[in-house]
Amino acid sequence: MHMQSPPVNSLSLDFLTELCISLEKLEMDKGCRGLIITSVLSNQPKVFSAGLDILEMYGKSPEHCGEFWKVVQEMWLKFYGSNMGSSPAGGCLLSLTCDYRIMADNPRYTIGLNETQLGIVAPFWFKETMVNTVGHRNTEVALQLGLLYKPAEALKIGLVDQLVPEDQVFTVASQTMTKWLTIPGNVSVITTKSTLNLLFSFQLWCFNLV
Numbered sequence: 001m002h003m004q005s006p007p008v009n010s011l012s013l014d015f016l017t018e019l020c021i022s023l024e025k026l027e028m029d030k031g032c033r034g035l036i037i038t039s040v041l042s043n044q045p046k047v048f049s050a051g052l053d054i055l056e057m058y059g060k061s062p063e064h065c066g067e068f069w070k071v072v073q074e075m076w077l078k079f080y081g082s083n084m085g086s087s088p089a090g091g092c093l094l095s096l097t098c099d100y101r102i103m104a105d106n107p108r109y110t111i112g113l114n115e116t117q118l119g120i121v122a123p124f125w126f127k128e129t130m131v132n133t134v135g136h137r138n139t140e141v142a143l144q145l146g147l148l149y150k151p152a153e154a155l156k157i158g159l160v161d162q163l164v165p166e167d168q169v170f171t172v173a174s175q176t177m178t179k180w181l182t183i184p185g186n187v188s189v190i191t192t193k194s195t196l197n198l199l200f201s202f203q204l205w206c207f208n209l210v
């Protein structure tokens with residue numbers, strides 16, 4: 001799936017809605033066993049996603065905010081596999097929801113949950129996804145300081161799984177996907193993934209009841 005929402009693939013209500021509809025279609029497609037998500041911005045090849053669209057959070061009605069927030073959670077519940085350049089905040093979450101992250105090895109790119117730098121708080125399910133990926137201590141430091149990591153640092157703490165030269169990102173992602181798809185059948189993989197996410201999904205469901 002190629003993301004192409006100029007200038008920086010920010011996650012607006014419209015963009016996220018389209019993303020979720022596309023994912024639902026792929027889920028229903030029995031021939032689809034994996035997804036590689038990448039950015040193909042012609043003017044900004046270095047940005048994976050700038051995160052939530054800041055303009056969606058300012059001066060909007062409570063109804064609009066509720067709708068926006070719901071679709072952000074939908075996105076979190078659905079994702080599979082990714083490759084990328086810069087990924088701040090919601091862009092980082094988008095990649096954290098994937099099974100495997102391949103980042104272009106260019107020190108100009110950064111990834112992380114930088115919400116505190118913006119004076120906002122990363123929701124608990126952003127935080128939990130980060131804890132599940134890099135552990136509690138790394139998350140504690142990363143979230144409180146709102147750190148954005150360069151590729152080598154991100155690899156060191158396990159925030160990304162692999163660094164590759166910029167022009168090889170998609171080739172390596174395809175090779176990696178082929179390897180993951182050698183696991184026979186879909187059911188064992190899907191069940192394992194659901195088991196890993198079960199408690200977390202339940203927590204989010206409870207949170208939405210409150």
Ligand SMILES: CCCCCCCCC/C=C/C(=O)SCCNC(=O)CCNC(=O)[C@H](O)C(C)(C)COP(=O)(O)OP(=O)(O)OC[C@H]1O[C@@H](n2cnc3c(N)ncnc32)[C@H](O)[C@@H]1OP(=O)(O)O
Binds near residue numbers: 047052088091
């Ligand atoms: C409801 C409940 C609430 C609940 C509230 C709780 C929410 C908590 C969770 C929050 C999660 C988030 O994701 S909050 C969003 C956090 N995102 C960020 O901090 C990213 C900020 N952006 C960047 O760091 C950079 O733009 C980056 C992506 C690396 C690209 O840098 P570049 O130098 O290449 O490009 P720039 O010149 O900066 O940006 C190009 C244009 O894109 C715009 N732009 C950049 N990021 C944008 C963004 N996130 N949303 C909109 N527009 C953005 C800029 O304003 C520019 O617009 P023009 O000037 O018009 O050209």
